[in-house]
Amino acid sequence: MRSFKQQMQAHQKRLLQAIETLAALEQVKPSPSPSQVIMTADKVRLIHFAPTCQATGVKFKAPLLICYALVNRPYILDLEPERSLIADLVAAGHSVYLIDWGYPDTTDQHLGLDDYIGDYLRSCVSACLEHSNSEQLDLLGVCQGGVFSLCYSLLFPQQIRKLITLVTPVDTSVEGFTLAQMISAVNIETLVKAQGNVSGSVLNQLYANLKPLELGLYKQLNQLDNLKSSAQARTFLRMEHWLADSPDLTGRSAVEFATGFFKHNGLAKGTLHICGQPMDLSQLSLPILNIFGSKDHLVPPASSKALKSLAKSSSEYQELELKAGHIGAFVSQTSRNTLVSRLNQFRSS
């Protein structure tokens, strides 16, 4: 091993490089694609990204509505031009709509899953269909947004042409689902009673605790390697900004999701009820493309893959396994290329 002095010198060199980069760097913010807000409902906004592909006119028969999770912010899908799933999709000719759930505050603490799925998501679907002059749309749900999308497709199947689930948990009883294990003995009702909403910072701590060293101390130590150049630093700082930009989870939705979905494994068992109806995945008949990451530590692949056996009535079930983690599945260049290519294929028929 190198001597301690050599290690110190190497560290100093890296540190100085990082400091010089930060000293010269402007304020860094997300750099989103051009868009238009076409609907607002309370704190929820529906954003449209028009296709930029001019080559062969309309390629895809239906608009694509993306339903992101309530936790974290959806602009991770459009962080910067070089790392934007949405930019890739519109360049390929997709007309993309994105739901922005906003930042819940204390007055929103009574909003539950029925409100998010049966009201806001429904309003977004209606607005999307009206704006695009379409009878049906393709729905892409990301993570918890995928759970919402599965539920919505059961409630209003006539509006959904095809369904895509991306890094979506389905079966919470699979081995190694650390997130589910961590909250298994937590009394969510008491937590919500004490705090109102579940704060974004508590959620961030929960996710970081899934890999305490890699996402904690190790990440701190390796920050210097992400600040070698301005370009690298911009990407890193945008990502850091997004990680810290975590909205609160409304109290009621936190209780319902943690209990009904996670603890009772409600979606897999068909015991989860939304808008008074049981969510029975065996009733899903529409085409499904299920995408997951083989290195996803947040949602184990087995949890996502469980959809295959549960959605047995699907007219066309496909899977795509990406060699990526939870966020990497739609942020890394390689994954995005594969993802967009497969979406082009799936949506073009």
Added chain:
Amino acid sequence: MNNPFLEQFQAWIAQSATSQDEGFSQQLSQMQSWMRQMQVHATDVAPNHVQKLSELARNSSEWVELLAQLTQAQAKGENAAQWADKLRHKLHQLNLNSLMTQATLPHQFLNLLITQPSTQTLATDTQSEMLSAMLLQLEQSPLKLKFASLRALLQSLIDWRNALDQMQSHLNQVSETAIEQFTLGADAESDKEALINLWVSCYDHAYRQAFNDQPMQIAQGALVNSLAQVQLNWQALVDEWVEALGVPSRSQMNQLIDALDQQRRRIRGLEQELQAIKHARDR
């Protein structure tokens, strides 16, 4: 770069690179001083990224501290078992720090429960005994009923302390398992980066494995639940005080929020009816 402080720092690094090995301990100490100064001058050095620069300086300071300890250990001729023991102690401290920084206690209690600002030690046994003694006195008091909220709060603090001890015990076991695995897999000839990667992998794996078992899940649950109970009991006490002062309490605010929620649902329902009427008319 034009910043004078940064230029001085760069000059010092260049100079220390050519210095003799014998002055290394002094260099480590000087580096610590530079990192303290970096945090003071952060606004001048990187005005658009003050927080990030301060964070880098703090991390660097901790890294240098670790290097200083390793240097001292090497100078004393300590063997691998002694190094592992130091690592064990450091990890136990890190576990405690991690638990304490995540605890969203009402700030009034932090001074009561932490003996040093850097959370080097948790509440001592003396303080725990003091809490228990206070609780016993209140329970034996003729005004026991009047002090119901305060008693509930004290009990929940004691419960939280017990839950913290339990969780720390589990995390310390995770550290032990990780050290065992690391010792089996480490190769003295390996590159420093490879060793760090191995350590991170061993620890995170041991941590996740621990959650496969119920005791860890229960300990985690108990920690979060007891903390929530402390917050609830504190709020109940504060509610009593603010009501006595004629200030709207949290429970009264919750009633307002409930009423607001009902009004909003009514408005959403009306909006949707209106939308449906418009659609029907347009067709």
